[in-house]
Amino acid sequence: MPTVAPRKVTVPPAPTSTKAGGAKRRKPVSHRKFVVGFLVPFGLLFVAMYLAPIAYAIVESLYTVKRSGLGLGPSTTEFAGLDNFARVFSDDAFLTAIGRVLLFGAVQVPVMLGLALLLALLLDSTVVKFPGFFRIAYFIPFALPVVVSALLWSFLYSPGSSPYQKLFALLGISVDFTGGDTVLWSLANIVTWAWTGYNMLIIYSALQALPEDIYEAARLDGASGWQIAWRIKIPLVRPAITLTAVMSVIGTLQLYNEPAIVKHIAPAIDSKYTPLMLAQTAGLENSDYNFAAAVSVVLALGTFLVSFLILRFARRKAV
Amino acid sequence: MSAPTTARKGARTYTMGQVLGTAFLFVLSVYFLLPLWWLLVSSTKSTGQLFSTNGFWFADIQLWTNLTNLFKADDGVFLTWVGNTILYAGVGAVVSTLISAAAGYVLAKYQFRGKEAVFGVIIAAVLVPKVMLALPLYLMFAKLDMVxxxxxxxxxxxxxxxxxxxCRVYAAASVPDELIEAGRIDxxxxxxxxxxxxxxxxxxxxxxxxxxQLVEIWxxxxxxxxxxxxxxxxxxxxxxxYWDSLRTTSNYGLTVTGAAVSxxxxxxxxILLQRFWRSGLTAGAVK
Incomplete structure (x- = not known):
C-alpha cells in the first residue's frame, strides 16, 4: 500500500545556483536541462490552463461593459471596482442558489459520510459475510460517469413512468420525485448513490492499514465491537474522514451535472438552480461575462476557504 | 481479503450480529445495484415498452434492434462520440499522468531555486476545482477564436x-537516491x-x-x-x-441504450481491475 511518508531530504543543496535550474555536484549543466525540460510541459499548461483563467476571471470581474443609447450603440469597457461583486451578493437568484447548495450539503454530506463510515466499519469487522461482494456492489456506481448516473436516475424519477413511483404506489405511498419540494432531495439521492461507495473505500482502506494489535488489547479487556469502533478506529481514521469531507463539500459547491440533467424532466429546476448553473446562464445565455466572472471568482474563493477551514478544524481537533 | 481479517473470522460462528449486519448490507446492495439492473433490462426493450412494462423485468427482447438504432442514429454519430471520449478521457489521462509524473519527479528529486514556491502554488491550485475554470476558459478560448x-x-x-x-510525494518516498546515483555511475x-x-x-x-484523471475528465x-x-x-x-434534452420518444430509447453501451x-x-483501483484510488488517503 503506498503511503504518504514525510519527504526525505534527498539531494544535498546545490553549491552553485543558476537561474532556472539547480545542480548536483557532478554534471550541473545536463541536470539543469533535465529539470527545465521535465517541468516545462506541465508548467506551461498549468500557467495557460489554470493560472491564466483564474487571473482572467479576476480581471474580468473588475470591469463592466457599458452600452450607450438603448443598448444598441457601441459599447465601452470600464473599470468597475467591486461593483460586480456587489451585484453578485445582492442578486436574489445567486443568494437562493447558494442557500440551496448549502442546505443540500448540510444534509447530504453528513448522511453520505455517515453511511460510508458505517459500511466501512462493517466491512472491516468480523460481523459480515461476503465482504468482497458488498465492497464491489457499493463501489460500482462510481464507475459510471456522473452524467450517466444522472440520466439513469432521471428516467427512474420521470413522473408517470418511474418504476420507483410504481414500487412505492404498491406500498400505498405516493411520491413525486420531481416536485418543487422534493427534487433537491432526489438530486441528493443521486449524489449519495454515486459517491457513498467511493468514500467508503477511502475510509475502509485507512481501516485496513491500521495494525491489528492496536485494538487487540482493548478486545482482551472486553471492549465490544462498537466500543472499539467508536473509541479506537474512528479517531485513528480521522484523516481519511476529513479528506472525504473536504472532497464532498467541494463537490456540493460545484453541483452542476445532476441538476443540469434532471432539469429535463423537472420544471422545478430553473436555469439558475445552483451557483454554477447561474454562472453558466449569465455568461453564455445573457452574455454578461463580467457578472459570470465575478460569480466564478466568488465560488472559487468560497470553495478554497471552506476546504481550508475544514482542514484546519480537523487538524486542531486531532491534536 | 487480507489475511488478518480471515484469521479474526475463524474465532466465531454465526451470531445475531452477523446475520443482522449481513442483512443490512444486502438491503443496501439492492439500493446500489437496482438502478443498474433497470438500465440493463431497459436497454433490451422497445421504446414503447420502456415505460409501459415492469421496469425491473424483461419484456420483448430486442437488444439487437436497439443497438442498430443506436449506431445508425444521426449518421452514426454515436461511434464518433465513443472515439472522442477515448481521446479526451483515455489519451488525456495518459498524457496527464506522464506530464504530472515528470514534474512531480523533478520536484521531489532535484534541487533548484524557487522549488518550494512552485510547489506551494501547485498545492493551492489543488483546492480550486477545475469545473470552476470552465467559464473563464471559455471566455479566453473565445478571444483566441479557439472554441x-x-x-x-x-x-x-x-x-x-x-x-x-x-507524484512528488510518492517519488520522494519511494525512489531512492542510491538508485539514481547507481544509474549515473553506469x-x-x-x-x-x-x-x-x-x-x-x-x-x-x-x-x-x-x-x-480518467474519472475527472469523464x-x-x-x-x-x-x-x-x-x-x-x-x-x-x-x-x-443532448439526446435526453430533446424529450422525444425515439430519443429515450437511444439515450437508454447509449448509456448502457457506454x-x-x-x-x-x-470488476476486473479491482486490484489496481483499490490500491490506486485510495493511495492519496492513507496517511
Missing amino acids: NTFWAVFLPSIVSPFGVYL GASDTRIFFTVSLRVMSPALVTVFLF NNLLLPMVMLQDDELWPITVGLT VIPLIIAF
Whole structure:
C-alpha cells in the first residue's frame, strides 16, 4: 500500500545556483536541462490552463461593459471596482442558489459520510459475510460517469413512468420525485448513490492499514465491537474522514451535472438552480461575462476557504 | 481479503450480529445495484415498452434492434462520440499522468531555486476545482477564436495539480537516491534513468493519477458543454445529454441504450481491475 511518508531530504543543496535550474555536484549543466525540460510541459499548461483563467476571471470581474443609447450603440469597457461583486451578493437568484447548495450539503454530506463510515466499519469487522461482494456492489456506481448516473436516475424519477413511483404506489405511498419540494432531495439521492461507495473505500482502506494489535488489547479487556469502533478506529481514521469531507463539500459547491440533467424532466429546476448553473446562464445565455466572472471568482474563493477551514478544524481537533 | 481479517473470522460462528449486519448490507446492495439492473433490462426493450412494462423485468427482447438504432442514429454519430471520449478521457489521462509524473519527479528529486514556491502554488491550485475554470476558459478560448475545437477541451483537461502533488510525494518516498546515483555511475542520462528506472518504481502512483484523471475528465460535463457546439467533437456524455434534452420518444430509447453501451465496459473493467483501483484510488488517503 503506498503511503504518504514525510519527504526525505534527498539531494544535498546545490553549491552553485543558476537561474532556472539547480545542480548536483557532478554534471550541473545536463541536470539543469533535465529539470527545465521535465517541468516545462506541465508548467506551461498549468500557467495557460489554470493560472491564466483564474487571473482572467479576476480581471474580468473588475470591469463592466457599458452600452450607450438603448443598448444598441457601441459599447465601452470600464473599470468597475467591486461593483460586480456587489451585484453578485445582492442578486436574489445567486443568494437562493447558494442557500440551496448549502442546505443540500448540510444534509447530504453528513448522511453520505455517515453511511460510508458505517459500511466501512462493517466491512472491516468480523460481523459480515461476503465482504468482497458488498465492497464491489457499493463501489460500482462510481464507475459510471456522473452524467450517466444522472440520466439513469432521471428516467427512474420521470413522473408517470418511474418504476420507483410504481414500487412505492404498491406500498400505498405516493411520491413525486420531481416536485418543487422534493427534487433537491432526489438530486441528493443521486449524489449519495454515486459517491457513498467511493468514500467508503477511502475510509475502509485507512481501516485496513491500521495494525491489528492496536485494538487487540482493548478486545482482551472486553471492549465490544462498537466500543472499539467508536473509541479506537474512528479517531485513528480521522484523516481519511476529513479528506472525504473536504472532497464532498467541494463537490456540493460545484453541483452542476445532476441538476443540469434532471432539469429535463423537472420544471422545478430553473436555469439558475445552483451557483454554477447561474454562472453558466449569465455568461453564455445573457452574455454578461463580467457578472459570470465575478460569480466564478466568488465560488472559487468560497470553495478554497471552506476546504481550508475544514482542514484546519480537523487538524486542531486531532491534536 | 487480507489475511488478518480471515484469521479474526475463524474465532466465531454465526451470531445475531452477523446475520443482522449481513442483512443490512444486502438491503443496501439492492439500493446500489437496482438502478443498474433497470438500465440493463431497459436497454433490451422497445421504446414503447420502456415505460409501459415492469421496469425491473424483461419484456420483448430486442437488444439487437436497439443497438442498430443506436449506431445508425444521426449518421452514426454515436461511434464518433465513443472515439472522442477515448481521446479526451483515455489519451488525456495518459498524457496527464506522464506530464504530472515528470514534474512531480523533478520536484521531489532535484534541487533548484524557487522549488518550494512552485510547489506551494501547485498545492493551492489543488483546492480550486477545475469545473470552476470552465467559464473563464471559455471566455479566453473565445478571444483566441479557439472554441469549438478538440484542443479547447483536451488541453485544459490534462492539467492536474493533484497529480503532480501525488507524484512528488510518492517519488520522494519511494525512489531512492542510491538508485539514481547507481544509474549515473553506469553512465545513464537523467532522462534515461527516469524512463527506465524511476517511472517503474513510481507505477502505483501513476495508476492512481491515471484513474483520477480518467474519472475527472469523464465527469466534467460543463467544459465540453460550453466549449463545443459541433456534435462531431462531443464526448459521449454531452451527446447523451443532448439526446435526453430533446424529450422525444425515439430519443429515450437511444439515450437508454447509449448509456448502457457506454457503462457496461466500464463496469466490467472496474470488476476486473479491482486490484489496481483499490490500491490506486485510495493511495492519496492513507496517511
